[in-house]
Amino acid sequence: MASEKQTSVDGKLAILADAAKYDASCASSGSKSTRQGSKIGSTEGMGICHSYTPDGRCVSLLKILLTNYCIYDCQYCVNRVTSDTPRARFTVDEVVNLTMEFYKRNYIEGLFLSSGIIQNSDYTMEQLTRVAKNLRTQHRFGGYIHLKTIPGAAEELITEAGLWADRLSVNIELPTELDLKQLAPEKKKPQIVSAMSGIKDKIDETKSDRKSGMKPPKFAPAGQSTQMIVGATATPDNEILKTASELYTGQRLRRVYYSAYSPIPHADSLLPGKSPPLVREHRLYQADWLLRFYGFDVNEIVVREDKNLDLEMDPKLAWALQQRDYFPVDVNTASREQLLRVPGIGARNVKRILAIRRHKRLRTDDLKKLRVAWKRTKSFVITEDHNPALADLDRGDLKRLIVPKEKQLTFFDTFDAALNGEL
Amino acid sequence: MRTIPIDDFDDWRSVARGLIASNAPPAEIQLVENDGQQSLFATGADNYAKDTNTSSFRVPREFISLAKTIGYHRNANRWNLLYRTLWRLKNEQPHLLEIETDADVHRLSTMEKQVRRDAHKMKAFVRFRKVEREGKVFFVAWHQPDHRIVRRVAPFFSRRFAGMNWTILTPDESVTWDQQTLQYGSGVTRSEAPDSDELEDLWRTYYAHIFNPARVKVKMMKSEMPVRFWKNLPEADIIADLLADAPRRVDEMIEQHEGFDQTAIDFIPSVGDQTITLDTLKEMATECMACDLHQSATQTVFGVGPANAKIVLLGEQPGDQEDIVGTPFVGPAGKILDEAFSAAGLDRENLYLTNTVKHFKHTVSTDSTPKGKRRLHQKPNSREIRCCRPWFDAEWSCLEDAKVLVCLGVTAMTAIMGPGRKLSDTRGRFVETDYCNRTLVTWHPSAILRSHNESAREEKMQQLILDLSVACAGC
Structure with missing residues (x-):
């Protein structure tokens, strides 16, 4: 039975902000100009920290999960299917409204949306993209949007997400393939890397189109980033840094975030x-x-x-x-x-x-x-x-x-x- | 000494031009804030005609932008400092601004940082409250900046909230945006501003839950969000409560925190060791206590079959009878499977049969039958499946001749192929998996037993036989 905590917007917000608080990234920088035709919201390069919590961290984006239900069982994650954590799920409209109302009061720079995987990767990715698309098209929102892509989602879904988001991230999760096998058996390194290079190619394509005088639609103008859990396995720092370095040079990531397990x-x-x-x-x-x-x-x-x-x-x-x-x-x-x-x-x-x-x-x-x-x-x-x-x-x-x-x-x-x- | 009142940056600019043109040394000039009253000391201004023509002396562009910023500073001496620096740029060192260690440059750059920081904090800490008047929506904020920065920051808000009617009130000055133009007005007191907004409770909920109570760093928070701003930040109301409640929330987190689940790997001392055989594994598995299922089950039901089996069948878990006998597929489901084997031309003796979970999971029924209470099968959950997986991994590495892996039912399919698949879509064809490039999914015999009617039962049985024939042909 769903408790009131799991059905009211306030109760869901509590659960789904709680679930997102371990995400290291909160940057809202990198989009140099505001999207054309925006009515509410701007991005002018540097992000703003609108508040600070008593743990000394800044609050810049509304950082939440669409849902913390998940069919995966990644051992380092509090939302894994086998965890007893309380669960909740926002509707697309609820996230859109929260973002707009918070933004209009100048509480936030935008939205950082991630999600547990429900039904399957493609369905989940579609839901995330729909939030961003609604914000851009129905509300003409010009603030910052960071979408975390869902591992295993189809490339065309990720490409669509890039049209609406400022930044996309694909989590590398763990430094080596062996680590993934051990702790996140459902996630595969080749899949993760190909998602990243798909985004990179699209960013490159957009840039070269622009150089040659065309006016392509924006594609993830603030680039892509990733997050790596460190300390969950015995993998030493030089391996971690090698992986990071490969990502910086091979995929031209803007940032690699390290999150201590x-x-x-x-x-x-x-x-x-x-x-x-x-x-x-x-x-x-x-x-x-x-x-x-x-x-x-x-x-x-x-x-x-x-x-x-x-x-x-x-x-x-x-x-x-x-x-x-x-x-x-x-x-x-x-x-x-x-x-x-x-x-x-x-x-x-x-x-x-x-x-x-x-x-x-x-x-x-x-x-x-x-x-x-x-x-x-x-x-x-x-x-x-x-x-x-x-x-x-x-x-x-x-x-x-x-x-x-x-x-x-x-x-x-x-x-x-x-x-x-x-x- | 001459005293000249200055209105604002543009005024200073033209005064300074005149002074520079007439080569007036900074030590002889006193530039003061124009507070609207004719100062007794304001003498000699007329001696220096305000120069609006460009003189031959070119000022570095950085200096203009620096001076403009400093103009918003509250420090009364700023115009003098700027003039002295301008004088030095002309007469002493044209690259003065690059020498950050110079006392004047250092002072200016400190003041510039203060204005920038204050402007940044204004962009960050203004909190609009929604008000409705005559059916129209307005957003109104009350803010108290350290410096006179309203005009510096207002254009930012007009770009950001272009499609909103908003007003920012401060003690020095106020500004209103009507979606067309910015209009400036005089300063007001706090009582002019609205005192609440219905959304602030939700915002406080978010703030409370994005805070990680295990890491309390009040000093850091205060250095970035100075206490003097708190009175205008709705979320700051709950900081004291959050801190008081932090220890309790940490206890709760610890209680909920699960760490890595234990798995059967702890009961298999040396995986990869060449000397491990199916028999030694079976022996070790009798002691497995990796999950709680061992407590209510009679015994571990390990796989059976020859180590050189070409076909390996993976079920869900042992049932009531399997649990008592200690061998997989000896109950009613086993009978169905035997029927299918013979129809598909397979010999059970040549197959390796095992289960995803090796203990019987069940509940005891509440109603009594003549034979006593019945034990009812319960589906294993994903934690139990994950926990038991190392046993199958070890079995699989011993089964070196295996060519085909048959997953019987959803539990085995999910364990091998991961979540998110439908059995009916995957059934009956070879799929490449981490275990075996010929992995095949088919019905679990219990699904056939549980069929609603005879025709469904018959259809599934035929499919099982067909799928087993495919498996047979694949090796």
Whole structure:
């Protein structure tokens, strides 16, 4: 018997927001211009966080599931068919109305809609697409829509979804094929990858049409992203990063989100922020940034013998401590590539340093003013003035001197890393 | 020292042009907010004619946009700082803005960030409330920004809510959009704004449930959503309650949290080991307690048949009689199957017969018969199916000569092929699966036993025989 909780809009919203809260992604950026003919809603590149919950996370999109009923049995998922979690299902109109009414009051940037699989993949995908289509055509909604595609759905259904959505995502779920076989037997890697490349091809096609002067309809203008559960299997970080790197280069994904699987929430609640899965997630985001913006190759990021990232320090510092020959780097003469490899100096500061350098030589105080992480940076750089910490570069115990004292890592830090990845 | 009142950015721009043209050093100029009253110190302005012509000195474009932004800042000294920087750009260092470590540039860029951030927070935290007047719908918001940014942000709202009639009220200024133009008015007090909206309860429900109570980080929330904005955010009303209730919700999450289900894999010590045979598996399976079914069943009913069988048949689960005897397909369904075997020309001795779930799942009927209470078959659920799967995986890897896998009924079909298929659509043809490229689905003999009428029964029986013949021909 369905309880009132499962039939009223308020009750459904409670269940289906609860079910979506583990989704890592909430970005609403990437669509540079508002759709033509929109009456309500805009996308102008940067997303806006409209609120923050007491867990430090931002609320940008109405992030819900259409339903958390599911015929699949993926072991890492709270909505798997064998779970006892309470279930609910929204109608298409209910989601459309909620989105419009929330949007008009400026609570949200748009909708992030995902779903458990009901009946079959195609049926579920059709339902998701119908929500987006109604919003665009009946309400002339111009806000952000992120649709999570359903594994195994027919390609033409995904193509249609791309016409209405700003972003599509296909979850890779787990880093390797073997992991999938173990924990999500119904999901197949080739199927997932072909869905991604189908989207990529369509995005490319749209772009090249536009270049050659045609006016093709928009297709997922904010690109595609994916999510990977980490820590549910023994797969080490270098395999995870290889998979991510393949996705960035092969499928040109905008983002890979990492979501730590923690089988025992007890550990989390007792030791907030110290639980290894969260620290690992954080390190993976940092490594992900090194791959994309710092010119690192996937084969050089993981320096430990066990193929995992060091949990104690950020991956750039770990790399620098191993590659002492690369240093010191002279901030007044080094190339952009070299500066990017200095621990504690982020990509934005590298840009600033290069600009300032044209007009004056940089001193230690200048770097401090730019708010580089001086404690980490100081032993690796030559500045215009004397930098006594440089002498430590040859010390055997440099690691002990630099590595930050244990600090409570919070989910926010992870989230923050997911957003900006500054190292 | 000369004091000149400034109205706004455009005014500053023309004043500054004049000053630069007459080469007035910043130390001798005092630019002040024009509050509408003639200041006693406002002297000498006339000495510097406002210059509206473009002079030979070209200002970098970044500086103009920087100055425009700084113009919205509440700091009273901003016009002076801007003029000094302009002066330095002209007389000292044309690339001054690139030197972010310079004290003036640093101060300007800090102020610029403050305005940008405030504008961003306005875009984020304005909360419209719906009101109806004379049959028309309006959306009205009350907002208290840190800086005088209404004119900077209003165009954004007009693009975003183009198809809505809206008004944003602030203490400094207000703005209204009628779907055509923006109109600015004076500042108002809070009492002018509507005080509720029926939708705010739903919004609070969403806010409460998207919050993960296992990760409380109040400081982080406050740094991004400063407390001074809370009084105008409907969701902020429940923050205290959410925090108070967080420990209870965490307990609830822990209670509901299931982790990975245990599976029979824990009872099969070394899968892949060459020495494992069907006999050793059968022996190990007698001890299986991976799910609760072992508690009410008599014994594990493992597969039977030769290790070199070419055809493997997979049923659902043992029935009442199988449970007592310990062998699959010895009850009424087994009899049907035997009939079909002989009609299809198959010899049971050459086949390997097993079940998806290896314990009998049942309930006990409430009505008594002369023989006592009956045990009624119950369908295994997907958790039990998943849990038992490693046994079939192990059996299958021992059956090296198997050419055809026959799934009897929906349970076996779903276990092998995954969910979302219909038996009637899949029946009777070879399908490639992870297990076997010749996997075939057919009726479970119990389905034939349960048929509503004789003709349905006969039809299904013929199909079963036909399908078994197909299986036979496939190897």
